[in-house]
Amino acid sequence: MENLPHPKDLDFNQENLAAAWKKWKKEFNLFLIATESDMKPDKVKTSMFLTCIGSKGRDIHSTLDFDSPDEEMNLQTVIEKFDAYCEPRKNITFLRHKFFTCGQAEHQKFDEYVVELRQKAQQCEFGNLTDSLTKDILICGIRDMRLRERLLREPNLDLQKTIQAGQSAEQTRLQSRMLNATSETRDNEISRVYSQHDRKGAKTQITRHMQSRHQNEQGGSDRKPAKFQAPSQHYVTNCHYCGYNHKRNKCPAFHKTCEKCKKQGHYAKMCKSRKFVHKVEIHTDDESDDDTHALEMITANNSRVHKIEKFKTPKDIWTVELKVNNSNVTFKIDTGADVTVLPFREYRNIIPKPQLQKTSTRLSAYNNTAIKVLGKCTAVIKYKELSKQIKFIVAKTNSHAVIDANTAKDLNLIQRISL
Incomplete structure (x- = not known):
């Protein structure tokens, strides 16, 4: 027991010196008992006390008032003096x-x-x-x-x-993360195997598909074109903007102007101006784990009319100011959207700030330009007396925050009527 480490020096600069002194005193008493020194003379115990408490404690001991030299080396008296010194410093x-x-x-x-x-x-x-x-x-x-x-x-x-x-x-949250990590690892391994297989057969499939389509357009064959399945990681099938299959980010309609709506980014045959208002679509490739959301602005007038509460803006965009947690954010109402997008500049100002988590969701503009996704978060969105807890996709974009159709409907911002 002689080699038992003694208590560390007492730090007299702590904010709560009284609590620190009380803890140190208990450790010292245990040290005396463990080393069988509790029955030794007071002079020995007091010397051990002054050795353990440190140089600052010894300096304080030299300034304390004692009635006699014997009292100065009496452990009980010394401890009482230190009690009086430390206790008043508790705020x-x-x-x-x-x-x-x-x-x-x-x-x-x-x-x-x-x-x-x-x-x-x-x-x-x-x-x-x-x-x-x-x-x-x-x-x-x-x-x-x-x-x-x-x-x-x-x-x-x-x-x-x-x-x-x-x-x-x-504990539940940690277990869920472990399960998700295991699932993602398994899916990545499967995707890697398919990717190797696709790279070997992609060139042959593309050649056959192009020959078959050419023959069909020239009337040289009554047979239907062979079904084409290009690798989902590198090719887009039945593109929503040109109607063809092509390499990702190589859409031939990228700089073309639509003859119907006069907007760039798609051919007239693919124009959706008569189908949706402010549409947000999800494009999911067969072998991809990520959701890609394409953001596009399309003006429409048809028999489906969405009644929107009165919000006035200079450019005739339907916007409304809502509360996210305790912060005001201006949203654009997108009646075709199925995700709610929050620009990072708005996310930074939310109080209290929701925790940003990783997400596999991807966003792209109508012209197939990628929009950087920073993550997802969950927060309470409120309009008047109605509120709802929803998931936001946080993106690095200079556009308005976008509220999806379901949330807008739940908050009574829109309703569908028949004409």
Whole structure:
């Protein structure tokens, strides 16, 4: 036991010196017992005390008032003097402020956050309210918004139940990530195998397809063109803008002007100006895991009329100001959209800011130009008395935020009428 390490020097510059002193004193008493020094003379124990407490403690000891030299080396008297020195330096108001403003850090685990809160609560002298106040701050401070909403709905919730719910939610989230990672690894391996196979047969398939289509156009054959299946990672089949199959990002209609709507990016035969208003489509290739959302502006007038509440803008674009969490964001109502897009410049200003997560979703403009996707997040969107928790795709774009059709309908922003 003689080689047992002694307590570290006491740091007298800590914010809560009283708590630090109390902890150090307990460690020193355990050290005396463990080394069988608790029965030794006071002069020996006091010398051990002054050795362990550090140079700053020894300096303080030399300034304390003692009635006699014997009292100066009496351990009980020395400890009482240090009690008097450390206790007045405890600032309850400041310690309570730190407790009430303690939120969960970005990468802090739930259990670590609970330990931090409990340690701060012990310093605040709350008495019988300690557990109740710890529970309240715990619910308000966690970063998981869904868990917070669920806990706020519970009528009879104590600290122990709150901790169990938080631990369960975090464990479930970690298990889900592990399952997703395993699934993605398996899908990537399968995709890699198919990709190698596609590269070998792609050239032959493309040649046969082009010959078959040429013969069909010249009337040289009554047979239907052979079904063409190009590798989804490199080719687009039945392009929505030109109608042909071609390499990705090599659409022949890219710089062409439509004869119907006079807009660039598609042929007249593929013009959809009579079908949709502000359409957002999803193009999913057969062997691709990612969703590609193509954003396009198409003006239409047909028998389907969408009634939109009165919003006035200079350029006749249907926009509305909505609340995302506690922040105002101007959205463009897109009646054909099935994803809600939030520009990064708007995401940065949202308070409280939702956590940005990875996503495989891809966005592209009507002319097949890719739009950089930064991730996805979940937040509450509100209009008047109606609110809904939805998923946003966060993108690096200078355009308006776009609200999808289903969300706009749920918030009573649009409704369909028959003419």
